[in-house]
Every structure is written in structure tokens, then in C-alpha cells.
Amino acid sequence: MPQAPHTEKHFQGSAAVRDVVIGMADGLTVPFALAAGLSGAALESGIVVTAGLAEIAAGSIAMGLGGYLAARSDAEHYASEREREVSEVAEKRDAERDEVSEVFEGYGLTAAQIAPILEGFEKDKDAWVDFMMRFELGLEAPDPRRARRSALTIAGAYIAGGMVPLAPYMVTHAIGTALTWSIALTGIALFLFGWIKGRFTGVAPLKSALQTTLVGGLAAAAAFGIARLIAR
């Protein structure tokens, strides 16, 4: 259905933006924290790079395929729920009429105001089913091409994010130096990512930037502490 132009302001993030955010949030955080943790255990930078790349491979595939299956299962869920509604509108007509009435009573309409709506739905069962999907179940028809695109976007964002904290360990063998650079680079990247994410999701950019940096920092500190504890 058409939307009045002013409503577009409501939607500040698209599905692709959401996928980039999902992938990059974890991609920047987990490999960073793992590398910091292994530095805390005073291992060689070669091991940190191996573990980091293995983690990026594992994380990007797990999240990407996870996103793919989630989108696919949303689509299947929608199809099976729609089928159920179609048969309910046909077989449990009175119960479904009551449900439509309850929905509108909840918004303060009277029985007299609801009657013409029911009349309209009786004439167009398809519209009735669509209405129940959206209104009773809160489900919207998913985009069929979404699953594959979503998987690639999430995985790509995870890999791009994960290479930032790992890069210093690839450049230098001095693990202390690498850790310092990794913290600095990833801190900046988390801050910028949080800032931009805030602009898309409608959260105040500075707040979003600080929150994102804090999550990465806490995860890295915990991983560092635990790894150092074990290594002693």
C-alpha cells in the first residue's frame, strides 16, 4: 500500500543496514577480544593470527548461515501461518469474525462501526487473511530473495570487522606492540561504527558510539583476564 511521504522518516534502517550492523558488531568485538585474550596468555603472535583467522572463518560462516536459515525459516513460518489463517477464515468463520471485532474494540470502535468492516472482509477473503496475518499475528510477507543476500552481507561485514583487530598481529611479531595497536585501531573502529549505527537506528550517535566501544572493551577485558588466569 502507498505511504504518505512524511512517514518515510520513521524508517531509518533498511534490512541491509541491519545485516551489516549484525555482522560488524560481532566481527569487530569477538576477534578483538580473542586476540587480546591470547595476548594476555603471552602466546606468540603467530598463534594469535591463526586463532583469530580461524575465529573469523567460524564466526562469519556461523552468523551468515545462521542469518540465511533464519530468513528461510521466517519465510516458511509465514507460509504455514498463512495457510492456517486461510483455513480458519473458511472453517471457523465466527471465531475469526470475533477476532476482527476484538481487534477494533481494542481501538475503541463500536459494534456498529465494526459491522461494515466485517462485511467488507466477507466479500474479500484474501484481504481478510492478509489483515489477520498483519494484525493478529504481527507477521509481514518476507522478501523471498532476502535469505541469500542477508547471509552474504552478514558474513562480509563480520570478516571486514574481524580483520581490523587482527591486522597489527600480522604486521609485527612483538605481541605487546600488536596488542596496543589492536586496542587503538579497534577502539576507533568501534567508536566510528557505533556512531554511524546510531545515525541509522535513531539512537544519539555519541551514546551509540560509547556503548559500542564499551561492549567491545568489556568483552576484550574479560577474555584477557580469563586467558591470563589460565596461562599462569
Next chain:
Amino acid sequence: MPQAPHTEKHFQGSAAVRDVVIGMADGLTVPFALAAGLSGAALESGIVVTAGLAEIAAGSIAMGLGGYLAARSDAEHYASEREREVSEVAEKRDAERDEVSEVFEGYGLTAAQIAPILEGFEKDKDAWVDFMMRFELGLEAPDPRRARRSALTIAGAYIAGGMVPLAPYMVTHAIGTALTWSIALTGIALFLFGWIKGRFTGVAPLKSALQTTLVGGLAAAAAFGIARLIAR
């Protein structure tokens, strides 16, 4: 609003189940794949355990805090969008009336059938705003206690899932044996988890079990391959 009893069948998963699924799906997969990858690089089992625990700490905090912030930002998003709708209903009355009409025209109702709905909304602006939130924007009022509970559930599920693939490396120093046991235990855990997840999400349990096991297997194989490639 009250729901007719038969509609409950539609909802097979609660928010808590969804959080357990989110945390455990990654918790079973990423530490498993990382440990397999480091085994592929022929490192000591002590390093695998250190890296694995660091990853579990990093992953559970990143995902848990990420879930917390997502739930908080959903709540803030809802509040700010509601404020905008309240002012739009007051200041852009005609545009909002047109939007209500468009919504119902999309379901096949005539102008005559829509008129009483508009009349009802004019008398109850609060109901009008609620309607626009749900219908135009597809937003539902979030549960205020959700953020904290969601964070703890996701993190707990991640830790529980992550300990499964790591346990064998803690028991034996023979890395080949540990890898074999890790694959066997995690394979069974992924299969069972996928099966139960399928029952909650309405996907056929066997299909869900096989998909979940496949994701974990692919992630582990990729991590194994990459780590072995680097270590050579």
C-alpha cells in the same frame, strides 16, 4: 486484547526461547569451530582451552550486551516513534486520516466503510496512535524488563553451549582424541539442539536438526582448513 483460544497455536516460541536459541546456536558453533581449527594447526590442547575459554568469555559478553542494548534501543525507538505519531495525529490530522484510509483501502474496504473508523479514532486519539504504531509502523510496545533478562539468557546459553566442544580438550592432552570427542559430542548436541529448536519454531524437527548440524560442521571445517593452511 483477548485472544480466541485457538489462536495460541500460532505462537510456538516465546522471547526467552528465542534468546536461548540465539545464544546457544553461536555458543555451540563458534567455540567448536575455533577449537577444531586450532587442532588443525596442531597446537597444544592447553592453547586450545585458553583460546576456547577466551572466546566463550568474549562471545557471551558481546552477544549478551549486544542483546541488552538491542532491547533497550527497541524500547527507546518505540518511545520516540510514539511521540512522533502523537504529534502527527495532532498536527497533521488530514495526512494521518489519509493513512488510515489507505491502510483499509489496501484490505478492500470502501470509503463508506472506513468513515466510522475515522470517526471512532477522532474520539480516542490514544487508540489512534496505538493503531498507527502497530499498523503503519509494525511496532509493538516492548516489555521494559526484557533487556536485562534477554542479556543474561543469551550469555548463559552461549556459555552452556560453548563448554560442550571444549570439555574434551580439558579432559585429555592428546589433541587428536580431544578433537574426535569434541566433534562427536558437539555433533550430537547440535543435532539435539536443532531438533528441539525446530519444535519451538515450527520447522520440521529432523530438517532443523540437520541444518543446525550442517552449519556447525561447515564452520568447523572452514576454521580447521584455514588454521591448517596458516600453520604449514
